[in-house]
Amino acid sequence: DILLTQSPATLSVSPGERVTLSCRASRSPISNLAWYQQKPGQAPRLLIFGASTRATGIPDRFSGSGSGTEYTLTISSLQSEDFAIYYCQQYHNWPPYTFGQGTKLDLK
Amino acid sequence: QLQLQESGPGLVKPSETLSLTCSVSGDSLSRGNYYWAWVRQPPGRALEWIGSFFSGGDASYYNPSLKSRLTISADKSKNQLSLRLTSVTAADTAVYYCARPLLQFTHYFDSWGHGTLVTVSS
Numbered sequence: 001d002i003l004l005t006q007s008p009a010t011l012s013v014s015p016g017e018r019v020t021l022s023c024r025a026s027r028s029p030i031s032n033l034a035w036y037q038q039k040p041g042q043a044p045r046l047l048i049f050g051a052s053t054r055a056t057g058i059p060d061r062f063s064g065s066g067s068g069t070e071y072t073l074t075i076s077s078l079q080s081e082d083f084a085i086y087y088c089q090q091y092h093n094w095p096p097y098t099f100g101q102g103t104k105l106d107l108k
Numbered sequence: 109q110l111q112l113q114e115s116g117p118g119l120v121k122p123s124e125t126l127s128l129t130c131s132v133s134g135d136s137l138s139r140g141n142y143y144w145a146w147v148r149q150p151p152g153r154a155l156e157w158i159g160s161f162f163s164g165g166d167a168s169y170y171n172p173s174l175k176s177r178l179t180i181s182a183d184k185s186k187n188q189l190s191l192r193l194t195s196v197t198a199a200d201t202a203v204y205y206c207a208r209p210l211l212q213f214t215h216y217f218d219s220w221g222h223g224t225l226v227t228v229s230s
Contacts, residue, residue, distance in 0.1 A: 001172075032215070034216035036155075038155075043205055043207075043220035043221065043222060043223055044155065044205075044217070044220060045220075046210065046216060046217060046218040049210065049214070049216040055210065055218055056218075087154065087155055089155075089216065091214075091215035091216060094169075094215065095157075095159075095160075095169050095170065095171060095172065096157050096171040096172060096173070097145075097157040097215060098157070099154055099155040099156065099157070100154065101154045102154050
């Protein structure tokens, strides 16, 4: 299985900040990578697929990049509604699909 | 608009069988080539893919860590996806979601049910 390691586990940030979240794969290549946002009590929401393509309706402050084993989700200017947990998912080598352990954004 | 609704018992005893249903509206399990999925999330923990049903060929795919205990199937007449997990333990306590990918033949999920909490306890 491909293991995904997200860092940091928790990030304390303020609205308006630029935020960068990391997802590292245990082996490469895994160009097939998605990012999700999850708020408490809610199902995950797809943000990015194919490492860099925004899903429908996702604001352009969210962007994905990366290649090989290193992938990044960037939020250019954090809004109050962006405080959540973010997960990466690989679907390059399956079964199984695997998810990272998540990065939680909380208020500084 | 696609809607997914999970249902099943909220409490299951250890060693028993967990059975869940995902009712689909706004789309048909008889149509298309989608990898309809079950994903679970233990309280306070990360997401875990359980398995998928491929509507294009009626094949099921399982997480190897659960494969020996797991059956995923579809009742197309009822437009329902089903999950059956045998010999459950406390480690199977989780919110269980059903999900459908954004596009046919893809594996990233843009449609999710609200999830149903299953607790394994005597």
